[in-house]
Amino acid sequence: MRIGAGLLLLAVLLPLFIGNNYQLGIAHQALILILLASGYNLLLGFTGLVSFGHIALFAIGAYTSAILVVSYGLPFAVGLLAAALLTGVAGVLIAIPALRIKGHYLTLLTLALGEVIRLAIRGMESLTHGAAGFTGIPRPSVLGFTFRSGTELYYLLLACVVLGVLFIARLERSRFGRAFKAIRDGETAAEVCGVDTAAMKVLAFGLSAVFAGVAGGLYAHTMRFISPEFFSLSLTITLLAMVLIGGRGTVLGPVVGAVLLTVLPEWLRFVKDYYLIVFGLAIWACTMFLPQGLMGLAASVVARVRRPA
Amino acid sequence: MLQTLLQVALTGATMGCIYALVALGFTLTIAAAGVVNFAYSEWVTYGAYIGVTLVAVLGLPLWLGLLLTVMLCAVLGYGFQLVVFAPLEGKHFLTTVSATIGVALAMQAAATLIWGPYALTLPTFFGSGSLTIGGVALFPHSLLIVGMTVVLIAAMQLALTRTDIGLRLQAAAQDPVAARLMGIPIRRMRTLAYCLSAALAGLAGFMVAPLFVVTTTMGFGLMLKGFAATIVGGWGSLKGAVLGGLAVGLIEAFGAAYLSSEYKDSIAFAMIVVVLLLRPSGLFPERIAEKF
Amino acid sequence: MLMRRSVCLAGLLLAATSLAAHAQSTLTLGMVIGTTGAFAGGEAPLVNGTKMAVADLNAKGGIGGKQITLVIEDTGSEQTGAVNAYNRILAQNPVAIMNTTLSGFVLSQMGTIQDEGIATFTGAASAQLAPDKKGVENLFRVRTSDSLVPTAAAKFALDTLGAKRIAILRANSEYGNGWRSAIEATLAARGLKPAASESFEGADRDVTPQLLRIKAADADVIIVAGDPPNHVVAVQQIKQLGLTAKVILSNGGVLPTTVKLYQPGAADGFYGTVDSVPGRDPAQAEWAARYRKQFNIEPDYSAAEYYDGVMMVAAAISKAGADPKAVVKALRTVAAYKGVGNIYTFANKGDGGQGVALVQIKGGVIDLAGSVQ
């Protein structure tokens, strides 16, 4: 809790320290990825389901909002809401076949479904402009106020992230969060304890998809251009790394992971050509020395501090 | 018509063999140590680059280049065991996954620095001509890949079932505890599996270099197909990996030739979805990884 | 750490803006390019061309007595990377930016390019970037547009090669699809249709099924559009399958670094499109020779065009000063500027390059086969 409050304070004050669009742009990306990774963590970290099709849901969210706002002239808020809903439905639809399939087979199933979705988005040229990409997406605007400057946009995204993270924090402390983790730690035992595992898995898929949808809608209006090639498998792997490095199954893990994996490669630019090498090795070192992720480290530090008292 | 069919089957089989080789190496570490190695793509890439360095830069003959590439890749696998896998033994499999993602990123970036940004290539063993039999064009290098894959799979099957070390490798994979009670050092067996896996990656990289252009990203697509083949075939089953690889290659080729090239990837992925829905444990859900 | 760095950078930015009012001792030229990742190979010549231009200018005493510092930022061959790199350069107050050639990347930077108003050069050929479409005032294309190149290829096929049945084999990407629509439009104008239109994924390394369909369609000319590796695969398999149709490759297929990748003799007689063949003109021979010597590879038009871009910026600054708006305005007056890689006209439009040439591969080198206006 205290860590969360500290991070929030830091996040609110951050624009006072960063002035240029470069740093704001990175901050925007980090915030969107926090939302995406937090939702992904619901599946991967909380429920223990390894999906490789999550980026396709992110894409559905981005395209839904872009199409509704640009092609049909609907307000941004409507586009975002529709993105959340439609993606949620897609998540539930993916979950239904996924119930029968377990482990690595689930990973491949979601990977294949995700690719089918991505290719379908590319194929529907009249709707999505296909491989050419979707241009001319406006900045978000709510009730007549347009988030034009980087700082305004930053606070809009931050508000969404705060709501999202609070959502997950609350969820974690409810019967749903406990049920998700119970499924992860022992599906049969959870079932025998009275947890409707099928319903919970569908819920986990659906909720994580809603997060992806909102993140996608925000992404579209932040970058103002989206194309199918962006929503590729390598992004899935980055997302996976964010949750694992941050600490799966914790509320703040994906937050820390998303920020780290977005900021670190930029921050490492001072080593010039070697920055990606150092970045990769840093990820590796994290897993070597912090198998529970960064939040795992934080938790054990907190525990150590508290124990004597 | 028949010619087209045969031609498509041949090209599908060639790609299928490549996927099978990749899937075989990818599966080896899964079967032997339960390790899903996302750096496998870079093993393949490095195999190709090492081949280019040896043949195109140092001017070694192709066969010698191939031999050395395979050996150097085996050494790479050994290095991985020492540095990456051994310290993570017994950890959650996702921890190993993220470690290999990190190492893969670093290796890919390093490849650009070592070998430069330009695409490279290797000559084939038999030049670039093709021979035509009954209207079907046969490309010697493709035939070599198919032949080599067949021989290799046969050799591997033999080595695993007819040699002491092969049997011990199988035993260690099937039941590590019982293997220890038979006096089999399982750590060493795992190391062997990593070396073999990397050697296969090197071989695959070298053999596809003339067909694929050698770039820093060449391994990723291949690993993905290998990953799909591994699971379509049946997790951890070598037989499944080989047949899964062939299946993926043939589906792609036939989809592109007879349905639509525009949607061939969609078709291939949709097929995977269908296969998994019908057979939730892959095509060959062997009761227990039969024959390793 | 991050915070401190942020404060530093913010300070730097302040300092930079205040300095801009005074005379700066050096000028910063930005470059946003993929030095790592999938597109690093394709974009490397652009770095060469730009570096050479900067060196040439500095050797002559810079622009108006100010030396030029070239700052290169890597896109990592990724979309967000391209946006971040562009923003990173902006924070360093450049006089102009030499940008990536990937249309998707440029499109995702478009908002920023427009907002910031710094003169930006790109080799992205996409018709989408034309000023009458999504282009903006300060974006300059140092390349011939994709609305011209595929058209030229199709016309060459029809008029020079006497094609009756043209087949298209293209990457399923923004680039490949742009080629398809341009060729289809050209054919439609003559009342024709493509004999076949096949596609492949950028990562595919087997196009045999597509070629068999083209063969079945009895095409007499195949136009291939994609990245360099796609061309290598297509050329090899066209040869293996014994297709007799004539072949026209898109620009990536006749880059010197690509031509080196073809198996000996495989691409002999194939045609390709380029904006120009640097060094053909005696006026460019000296440049081409220097390039060859400096980078140890054959020069190509894309390197030459980025060289030209830097030279045009230099000319604009000499004329109008280093103020970004003034630079853009001055560049907007460029007309029929003959560089080493192309002829450029930016007056009232961002589409600089106008030239398209067709070349033929003969014995591993490219030779001019004809040029189309």
Place this chain on the structure above:
Amino acid sequence: MLRIDGLCAGYDASDVLHNISLTVAAGQIVAVLGANGAGKTTLMHAASGLLRPRAGAVLLDGAPITDLPAERIVARGLSHVPQGRRIFPGLTVQENLMVARTAATYRAPGGFAAALAEVRDLFPRLAERRDQLGWSLSGGEQQMLAVARALVARPKLILLDEPSLGLAPLVFEAMFTAIASIRARSGIGFLIVEQNAEQALRIADYVYVMELGRIVAAGLPADLAQDKAIERAYLGA
């Protein structure tokens, strides 16, 4: 031959074995009886190196093997036939036997061939099933193969964990008869952990009874059968 001295062992936070001491002389069959959860299997694991003891010592022929890993202990002449047999499911009967070869197999006269002949003699069934995969064997055949695998390593002593588990009465009677005959012909000692007291008492030279991780009774089979110690351990007082 085998001496276990003050052995304590357990998993994670729990102690399972408390100060266990027992000996097996050369060529002796010793049975450890006790109900489920008494710690018998843990004792086996601690003896064969699968589990590192917390205290105490395991001595084979007077030499300590307490800290050796399992794969090294086999070479010293101690074979462990684990509970549930743990036949390699994807290997044939023959391959299962081949995997079990050690240096000792070849030091013995006749090498592997002699060992195979001996196994064929003892368990003709296995010869018939030579090329069948491990998983397809019946429970009794798997138990035979497990014992045969141990014999191939030419041990001085075999640890046998619940050989009767899940077997039909006739099958495990045959199994115990085979064990007695192995001892008779090659002088290999056995330490057998067993639930089925009657069969174990039939062939054992000496018996220990375990309850809750401790040895609660020890003696000759006949004496223990008189005493109600065993029945108490199983059925409660």
Place this chain on the structure above:
Amino acid sequence: MTALLAVSGIRKVFGGLTALDGVSFSLAAGQILGLVGPNGSGKSTLLNVLSGIYTPEAGEVHLAGQSLRGRAPHQIATAGLARSFQNQQLFAGLSVVENVLVGRACRLRAGVLASIFATPRFRREEAAARQQAEDLLALVGLGWAVGASVQRLSYGQRRLLEIARALASDPKVLLLDEPCAGLSQSEANDLAHVITRLKVNGLAVIVIEHNMRFVMGLVDRIVALNFGQKIGEGTPAEIRANPAVVAAYLGGSGHAAH
């Protein structure tokens, strides 16, 4: 006395092996039934059938007059049957009290939105569940460990936690699979006290246990299994005197009763 749980003719086959063969018995509220038999006699399989993990080939289970045929495990749990596992299946990533709260899952009703906005109803329900969980932990002697992580519990304490978790759903019938394994004698005695107290409240308990001292002192009745068949049923004294049961344990022919 009507039967709370009625089990009739259960048959379960794995491959060629008949693990359970026509097992029938019944249990009344407030009764404790011991399930005994040598290893591999089918006791755990029977519990898995009762709790819905396995679907039997034949036979019926009725709980309070309702048939449990075709019900998923979580529905059976909701109907009032809870269990513990032989090889401890706690949720390692959850704290001690959260483990107990998962056990209450089927009694909680708050929806996602209610949970997120922490409506008064949600808060009441959570508070009540938490109170109950803490009471249960106190009951099994783990009151001190409420917020601790499962890793900090000893083997025996984890068993007790599993029982608390099973009790959280307010079951009518509780199945315990070897609750004493790994417990010290004093811990086992404490556990026996807990079970006796529950019995007073009308809970029916089926317990598989090898620790005969524990079983004999606690249970009202015993059902003995061997090779998937019921070989005896009766009071502890009757069972101890039953020659078929003694033979099944001590060896000899397991089929003496037939």
